Amino acid sequence: MGRSLRRVMGSALAYAFILAVTLPVILLYVLLFLTSFATDMEGIVPKGFTLKNWEFIVSGNIRVPGAEYQYPNLYLVMGNTFLLAISVAGAEMFLASLAGYAISRFRFRGRSLLMGTILVLHAFPGVALLIAIFYILNALGLYDTLVGVFIIKVALDLPLAIWIMKGFFDGIPWDLEMSALIDGCSRFQAWLRVILPNVRNGLMAVLIFGFLSGWSEFIYILTFISSQKYWTLSMLVYAFTSGEYFYINPGVTATIAIIYMLPVVAFFLFAQKYLLRIQIAGKGVV
Amino acid sequence: MALPRRRLRISHLWLFLVPSLALIATFYFVPVVLTFLISLTNMDYSFRWNWVGLQNYMNIVEDPWLPKIFSNTLFYVFTTLTLFNVGLALLVSLVTTHINEKVGAAFRALWLLPRITPSTVYALLWLWATREDPDSLFNWFLGLFGLPPVNWRLEHPWLIVILVNGFIGVSFGMIIFTAALKSIGNDVIWAAKVDGASTWQLIRYVELPLIKWPILFVLAYQTLSLFTSYEYILLTTGGGPGLYTTEVWALYVYDLAFRQYGGIVKFGYGAALAVFLVIMGVVVSVIYLKVFRFRELMIEPKIEVE
Numbered sequence: 001m002g003r004s005l006r007r008v009m010g011s012a013l014a015y016a017f018i019l020a021v022t023l024p025v026i027l028l029y030v031l032l033f034l035t036s037f038a039t040d041m042e043g044i045v046p047k048g049f050t051l052k053n054w055e056f057i058v059s060g061n062i063r064v065p066g067a068e069y070q071y072p073n074l075y076l077v078m079g080n081t082f083l084l085a086i087s088v089a090g091a092e093m094f095l096a097s098l099a100g101y102a103i104s105r106f107r108f109r110g111r112s113l114l115m116g117t118i119l120v121l122h123a124f125p126g127v128a129l130l131i132a133i134f135y136i137l138n139a140l141g142l143y144d145t146l147v148g149v150f151i152i153k154v155a156l157d158l159p160l161a162i163w164i165m166k167g168f169f170d171g172i173p174w175d176l177e178m179s180a181l182i183d184g185c186s187r188f189q190a191w192l193r194v195i196l197p198n199v200r201n202g203l204m205a206v207l208i209f210g211f212l213s214g215w216s217e218f219i220y221i222l223t224f225i226s227s228q229k230y231w232t233l234s235m236l237v238y239a240f241t242s243g244e245y246f247y248i249n250p251g252v253t254a255t256i257a258i259i260y261m262l263p264v265v266a267f268f269l270f271a272q273k274y275l276l277r278i279q280i281a282g283k284g285v286v
Numbered sequence: 287m288a289l290p291r292r293r294l295r296i297s298h299l300w301l302f303l304v305p306s307l308a309l310i311a312t313f314y315f316v317p318v319v320l321t322f323l324i325s326l327t328n329m330d331y332s333f334r335w336n337w338v339g340l341q342n343y344m345n346i347v348e349d350p351w352l353p354k355i356f357s358n359t360l361f362y363v364f365t366t367l368t369l370f371n372v373g374l375a376l377l378v379s380l381v382t383t384h385i386n387e388k389v390g391a392a393f394r395a396l397w398l399l400p401r402i403t404p405s406t407v408y409a410l411l412w413l414w415a416t417r418e419d420p421d422s423l424f425n426w427f428l429g430l431f432g433l434p435p436v437n438w439r440l441e442h443p444w445l446i447v448i449l450v451n452g453f454i455g456v457s458f459g460m461i462i463f464t465a466a467l468k469s470i471g472n473d474v475i476w477a478a479k480v481d482g483a484s485t486w487q488l489i490r491y492v493e494l495p496l497i498k499w500p501i502l503f504v505l506a507y508q509t510l511s512l513f514t515s516y517e518y519i520l521l522t523t524g525g526g527p528g529l530y531t532t533e534v535w536a537l538y539v540y541d542l543a544f545r546q547y548g549g550i551v552k553f554g555y556g557a558a559l560a561v562f563l564v565i566m567g568v569v570v571s572v573i574y575l576k577v578f579r580f581r582e583l584m585i586e587p588k589i590e591v592e
Contacts, residue, residue, distance in 0.1 A: 010485060011385065018381045018393050021374065025396055025453060028411040031423055035414070043426025095306045102302035120571045121314055125514030127536045128560040128567065131324060131543045131553050132317035138333060155313035158306055187298045216404035219517055223544050237406040238521070241413055250414065257407045264402050272395060 036254035053251035057259075062252065064245060071236065071245075072228045074256070081215060081232040081260075084146055084153070088214030091154045092161045093206045097199070099158075100165025101191055105174075121159040129156075130223060137224055146230050149220045157213055161206045168202030169195065208267055215263060233260040321564060325557035330550060342558035351530055351538075359534040362447065362519075363512040370452030371508040372501065375459025380489060383467045394464065400454045409521035412450050413439075443523045443532045450518050458511075459504040466500040467493060506577070510570040514563055516540055536563060 031044060036053050038046030056062055060074035103115060133152055134143070142148030172195060180190040196203070218234040225231065231239075237260060240246045240253045328338045346352060378397060382390030400408055415423035416438035425435035439446055470493060478492050516537035519525060525533035525541065533541070542556035 007485075014381050014385050015389075018378065018385070018390075021378065022393055022396055024449075025399060027423060028415055029399065031415060032407075032411055042421055043429070044423060095309070098302045099306035102299055106299050106302075108299055116575065118310075119575060120568060121310070125510075125536065125560075125563045125567045127514060127516060127539055128321060128563040129314070129317040130540065131557050131560060132320035133313065134543070135320060135324065135333060135553075136313070136316065151309070152313055155309040158310055159314075162306060188301065191302075212402060218405050218521075234404055234406045237404070237410060241406065241410050241521070246410070246413070247417075253410070254414075257410055260404055260407055264404065268395075268399065268402060272398075 032254050032257060035250050036258055038251070041250075050251075053255045056252060057255075062256075064248070071239065072231050074236075074259075076229065077231050077233055077236050078259075080146060080230060081234075084150060084217065084232060085211045085214035085263075087150055088153045088157070089207050089210035091150075092157055092210035092213075093203055095154070095158060096161035096165045096206050097196065097203060098191075099162045100167075100202075101169050101195065103162065104166045104169035105177075118159045118162055126156060126219075130219075134224065143224060144226045144230065146225070149217070149224055150214075152220055152224070153214055153217060157210065161209065164206055164209070165199070165202050168199040168205075172198050204271070208271055212264060212267065318564060321557050321560055324553055325561050327554045329553040329557075331553075338554065342555045345555055346558060351533075354530055355533050355535060355538050358530070358532065359513065359536075361444075362451075362532075362534050363509060365444075366448050366451050366455055366512055367505070367508055369448070371455035371459050371512070372505055374452070375456045375504070376463055376501070378456060379460050379463035379467060380493070383464060384485060384489075394460060397457050397460055401457045405517055405521060408454070409450065409518060412446065412522060416446055439523060440527050443527055446522055447519055447532050450522050451512070451515065454518070455508065455512070458508060462500050462504050463497060466497040470496050502577075506570065506573070510567060513566060535559065539563065 027044065031041075034044070034046045035041055037049055037051070039048035039050045041047065057074065060076075062071040062074060064071070103111065103118075137143045137148045137152070140148075142151070176198065177185075177190045177194050180194040181187070185193065216234060217232065218238065221230075221232050221235045222238065225235070233256070237253075237257055240256070246253045325342055326337055326339060327334075328336050328341070378394070382393050384390075403411075418435060418437035418440070419425065420429060420435040422435075424438055428435065436442070474492060474496075475488065478488050483491070514536050516534060516539075519532060519534060519537050520540065523532045525531070525537050530538075539556050539559045542552045542559070544551070546552070
């Protein structure tokens with residue numbers, strides 16, 4: 001009797017603990033949601049429901065009360081963000097599936113050196129290279145262009161993406177392409193028609209990883225973009241938080257943050273198995 | 287026939303590898319070399335190569351702020367790592383694997399949210415929750431106990447920095463530990479239970495010793511990650527309040543090069559400090575490759591058709 005009581009107590013304690021430590025995470029996100037739809041907030045208690053914080057999305061113009069200063073139009077910023085994310089995702093998926101295949105399947109001189117290098121690179125401190133990258137972008141005339149940010153993003157994400165894809169190719173039995181090769185396919189055809197369809201999960205994982213990575217990028221935009229017309233959503237949210245707008249109009253700020261989070265939440269709800277895979281393969285960003 | 291076939295094979299290899307290699311070489315290797323070279327100049331925004339030899343490295347010794355920044359970095363890495371990236375991560379994975387499976391998985395999913403949220407939004411959430419007015423989440427909570435509101439970022443900047451980074455840091459260890467805990471065979475668990483082990487004894491004497499290596503792996507990996515992290519500090523306290531209160535090494539490198547508003551940009555000195563991060567990154571990665579899974583990762587290719 002004492003034993004089973006202790007078990008129930010222990011189990012209750014476990015639930016209480018996990019709820020207590022997770023509560024801050026839950027509250028932070030609930031608060032964002034409430035701030036966007038509430039007339040006013042008192043702590044975590046909304047005072048009333050309103051849609052006025054969503055009215056600006058008709059025109060996309062973000063007005064700053066009593067100021068000359070104008071933020072760029074929401075749709076321009078969203079367009080930039082989407083363009084960057086989708087091109088980073090596509091390029092990473094294409095390049096990583098080529099290189100990952102070569103590393104998984106070909107035997108060549110320097111292969112293990114190459115693999116070691118890719119692994120080391122993937123743990124490499126990005127901040128250490130920013131100055132040199134700034135120099136290179138400037139020399140190539142790519143400073144203050146989204147193309148520049150796109151190229152850097154792809155180049156620096158690529159080692160990890162190649163590594164993920166290599167893992168997936170390793171898992172495909174070689175008889176599959178062997179029979180394709182015997183049937184007269186070239187190496188490239190075998191890769192395209194026989195192997196790629198079998199690593200769909202890997203391609204999805206890299207695509208989602210690339211999209212979220214491009215969609216969320218902040219440091220390169222902050223550092224290598226100076227024109228407002230190339231802003232992405234991360235920069236807009238940053239401008240709000242570092243400026244006064246955030247305090248003047250928390251409702252609109254929260255609304256833009258929610259819009260910015262939508263694709264992330266969608267992947268979170270519907271593609272968690274891929275996200276977990278990226279997490280395990282990926283570096284712990286922080 | 288042997289020669290053309292071989293040539294064909296090599297051309298295929300190149301076709302697959304070259305696009306990626308070219309990109310990585312230009313924007314990874316060249317920057318590494320450039321960082322070393324720039325650290326030997328006093329380059330500023332004009333991008334002129336004025337060679338100054340090892341002057342920047344001597345300046346490191348004389349920089350009056352560096353001792354403070356160095357001890358800040360150690361404090362930040364040690365505290366976040368032990369409390370969150372390993373400590374809380376271990377607790378979360380142990381608890382969620384011992385309660386109802388679906389509930390446990392749901393809690394683990396929630397812990398992924400901070401990591402996949404765009405950094406600027408995540409920072410916004412914390413800044414909003416810790417702002418000074420009485421209606422902010424933190425102060426509202428204090429108010430429940432009749433306590434006066436606190437200006438968190440001004441009075442407790444380290445608390446903010448560690449919470450913000452810690453709540454992201456948990457997920458990495460959590461995933462690794464959970465996977466390791468789940469891979470412990472049921473026979474081992476049952477054997478312990480048959481012998482009358484309580485849950486606590488099961489964790490202490492069976493599970494923890496069996497996940498020793500994953501714990502060491504997370505410890506090593508996240509040490510490097512934390513040493514080179516700065517984005518969330520930049521976004522929340524910006525290294526302040528005041529001069530360099532929460533400034534860490536990586537953020538200092540960034541500030542020297544890109545945030546000297548109205549002052550002088552110091553690419554050369556910043557690069558010299560960055561070189562230390564590069565060396566540390568390489569050393570730690572090599573150690574971790576050697577100790578952990580290098581052999582396993584370097585398995586020979588599965589197929590080789592001539």
